[in-house]
Amino acid sequence: MTRLLVVGAGQIGAAAAAAAIDDGVVDAIAGVVDPDPAAGARLGTQYNAPVYTSTHEVPQARSGDRALVAFSSRVDVVAPEILRLVAMGYSVVSTCEELAWPPRHMWNALHTAARTHGTAIVMTGVNPGFVMDRLPLLAAAACRNVKSLTVSRRIDSSARRESFIPKTGRGLSLDEWDAAVASGTVGHRGLVPSAHLLGHALGWPNRDVTDFLSPILTGDIVSGFRQHVTLRAGEKTIDLDLVVDWGLEAPGDRVVVDGEPPLEVEIKGGYHGDLGAAAQIVTALQHCGELPPSFYRPTDLPLRFG
Ligand SMILES: NC(=O)c1ccc[n+]([C@@H]2O[C@H](COP(=O)([O-])OP(=O)(O)OC[C@H]3O[C@@H](n4cnc5c(N)ncnc54)[C@H](OP(=O)(O)O)[C@@H]3O)[C@@H](O)[C@H]2O)c1
Numbered sequence: 001m002t003r004l005l006v007v008g009a010g011q012i013g014a015a016a017a018a019a020a021i022d023d024g025v026v027d028a029i030a031g032v033v034d035p036d037p038a039a040g041a042r043l044g045t046q047y048n049a050p051v052y053t054s055t056h057e058v059p060q061a062r063s064g065d066r067a068l069v070a071f072s073s074r075v076d077v078v079a080p081e082i083l084r085l086v087a088m089g090y091s092v093v094s095t096c097e098e099l100a101w102p103p104r105h106m107w108n109a110l111h112t113a114a115r116t117h118g119t120a121i122v123m124t125g126v127n128p129g130f131v132m133d134r135l136p137l138l139a140a141a142a143c144r145n146v147k148s149l150t151v152s153r154r155i156d157s158s159a160r161r162e163s164f165i166p167k168t169g170r171g172l173s174l175d176e177w178d179a180a181v182a183s184g185t186v187g188h189r190g191l192v193p194s195a196h197l198l199g200h201a202l203g204w205p206n207r208d209v210t211d212f213l214s215p216i217l218t219g220d221i222v223s224g225f226r227q228h229v230t231l232r233a234g235e236k237t238i239d240l241d242l243v244v245d246w247g248l249e250a251p252g253d254r255v256v257v258d259g260e261p262p263l264e265v266e267i268k269g270g271y272h273g274d275l276g277a278a279a280q281i282v283t284a285l286q287h288c289g290e291l292p293p294s295f296y297r298p299t300d301l302p303l304r305f306g
Pocket residue numbers: 007008009010011012013033034035036039054055070071072073074095096097124125126127128129161163164190273274277
């Protein structure tokens with residue numbers, strides 16, 4: 001029997017739990033962890049599962065148990081929780097953006113814990129997880145002499161989940177935007193990790209990464225943002241460009257590889273961030289038990305499991 005412990009009963013946790021049950025990837029929800037008892041109770045009642053306010057209260061895993069950790073974009077916040085869950089025997093899937101490229105000492109700790117306890121830790125998602133790393137890597141691997149990779153993603157935030165909107169800065173004045181940038185609550189934490197994943201997977205040494213974030217204004221009020229990350233490795237470059245705005249026209253994703261042959265891949269309308277995240281999580285939950293014990297960043301995962 002495969003059971004799922006949901007750590008973070010937010011919109012992604014709830015959507016992924018429903019998708020995993022619907023698709024038969026897990027048989028039951030083993031428990032729900034959320035410091036907000038009301039949020040935990042909503043999901044716990046739905047699946048007749050026990051509710052905890054902290055991972056300290058969670059029982060040891062039974063054989064086949066998995067945990068989904070979906071509550072923060074910051075690796076320093078999620079890593080201690082993941083390490084605790086792994087020590088209790090859970091295989092862990094997480095959408096934490098910074099987990100895609102954690103600092104070296106954290107990578108070591110996660111990798112060692114997974115090996116020691118015989119489980120897999122998988123970072124998955126849309127961005128990071130697919131659009132700006134796994135997909136462009138697949139495209140680049142089909143070309144010789146890759147000189148540059150450019151990925152652009154345009155998102156209409158009005159079509160996204162509620163919990164995504166505060167990160168876009170929508171409704172802030174410019175002063176409030178500046179304060180939000182300083183406290184790290186707006187913008188996307190996943191672009192720099194995706195750039196590193198690509199540079200690393202392509203084997204490009206001596207990488208230098210710059211990250212530029214600017215607001216999009218409607219009148220004096222912020223309605224979205226543009227973020228541009230550039231990785232330079234000698235003459236070679238990776239450019240990741242993200243535009244997020246309320247009601248943005250012509251949303252979509254595009255990958256351009258300057259190589260032999262040149263290659264351009266377009267996702268018309270864009271890969272939906274919320275539906276896609278649930279799909280990526282379900283795939284990871286389905287297959288994490290088949291992976292040798294280790295910590296897997298998105299570009300470490302095989303295309304075919306089994
Ligand atoms: N990689 C990707 O492509 C991708 C895609 C989608 C989402 N994500 C990330 O996944 C995370 C979840 O997204 P979301 O939209 O579901 O967020 P959300 O709606 O804000 O939900 C997060 C939930 O987790 C709870 N929480 C906070 N600290 C916790 C802890 N220590 N243990 C357990 N639960 C805790 C929050 O409670 P409080 O409200 O009380 O804090 C909230 O109920 C976010 O960090 C998001 O950026 C990544």
